[in-house]
Amino acid sequence: MTFDTIAAFERKINHDKHIYDPGLQLLPGRMEERHQYVDPKLGIPALRRNFNLIYLLLDGLHDIRLDDKHRWLMPHDLVIVPANVLYASTNIRGCKGFCIEFTTAFLEPVMQGTLSEQFPFFDLEAEHVISLTANESNLVQRSFENILEVHSGHSREKMQLLRDYIHILLLLIRDCYKARYTVYIKEKATRAVQLTSAYKHLVDEHFREMHEVQQYASLLNITPKHLSDVVKSTTGKSPHEMIHSRLLQEARVLLSNTEMSMAEIAYTLHFEDQSHFSHFMKRKTGQTPLEIRKSF
Template sequence: MNPKQIPLLNPAALGVHHFSAWAEWQTSALNNLFHINRLETHVGHIPFPLAPHRKTVHDFVFITKGSTKRSKGLDEHEIGDNTFFFLPATQITTHEFMTPDAEGFYCHFDIELLTKGFVHSGVLSQLPFLQFTGNPVIRISPEALGPVLHILQQLERAENTNSPASLDLIRVYLLALFTELKPFANPDAQPGKNAAVRITQLYKDALAQHIYEKHSVAAYAELLAVSPNHLNKCVKTVTGKSAQDTLDEMVLLEAKALLKQSTLTISEIAFKLGKEDPSSFSRFFRLKTNSTPKAYKLSAIEGS
């Protein structure tokens, strides 16, 4: 997916999206490149559930107490103690809830902090949690908790110092953190234990990447080199839903993101998502949400 084709929240817009009613929300001067904060100081100000969105930066949440539920594409994950959830830039996500007792860290960072003259791209490619289609969940052992917390605290300190050397320190600590987490990012934990599960996950990943270019199950079946019937059978076996239902779920997520984040008209959004007839798109949206696109867009504007 070409990032220029989709609305992306930059770090400044993320603040409005996540803390629409919290005037005291603040970040450092480094915010566009890096930010880290404690969950316990922020969770009470976030108006869950957060609307579907995509962003320009990578982020992760590390839970040390409590739980949270986030999605990566069409896959939802509820995580608890000693667990990370990573979301790469441009991947669509929703954030359903975080328990009021949640403790831990939220961090976002521009991947160019690491890729521009600091770390060879081959090093980062070996970290599946940073990839668009990688497994986003990492649960660490109790023994690793101390070293991980120390690195996160050093990242927090580096941002707060805001000295000329801060970015260099942040780069070093981020790489140290990812190196610490690498042994726990077991590829075997990723979906794909059998053919049906693997094809279904590939289909979901393809939907997240190509939803603006491909608008039919047949187009995705061709991309995955399977027949539409076989694709539908795999998806139905794994999820209990048809391939078309799954496609509709992604269209709905994108529609909500476009209605919330873009200045496109409803007709333009309908066309962008392969619904050339705006009235057909409105019927689709209302069937799925019990709301019209216009009503949803107005409520999104009022809530932002």
């Protein structure tokens, strides 16, 4: 399940009855308000967003699953969910804190380079949960409060102020992140790791419709062999393995969280037909799609 817009996500998942502009690029808020209509027994099903999410938990029961990693959150945990990362939460009760959703395009006027280049916690392989100290949490809370105040106001410079305040929030988070993950930041600086990171971002964005390494190599302006050599040297996996892993992960989500037919899932994931999809799943898991669905 993928949500292209903030408005669609708020309406479907958070059951927000407000009427939002479909082109909405930014939405800050408080967790207690956003989650007030979320069924605590169901939580948030596995999904992807085509926009970014950041939230700071101050109180309450909350777990998260990012891709295949599950963990329980504690007070003062800061969570960064980059666009297109698979996210789910099956336990949400009495949560308090701050949150903000924004598109990458909204910040482009104040950015110099890509989001993950400037702020490494948006990289797909980065650690996406930061346990803040009390002082760090207070700084981040004040930053969220500033964003909320400007967002609810009527300043003539509202959009620019919001971009600047979000930029400040990201700088605060980067400062906290650097204090904990300097080794990852240094490793990310190598050309091979940068190329692999760019490939992973493209796969997350296009894996449904692009299944061949050649297609990604063309987007990166390199040969398929060079891409294969670099990705293999930095991850130990081939580019094809990474594409197939994403397809498999998405197929499991659709089989377990939707009532889509096998033919519909095959079409969504751009397999030639249902037979090819079933063969792919059987080869990768040892089970047919129907057997996988019945196991959930």
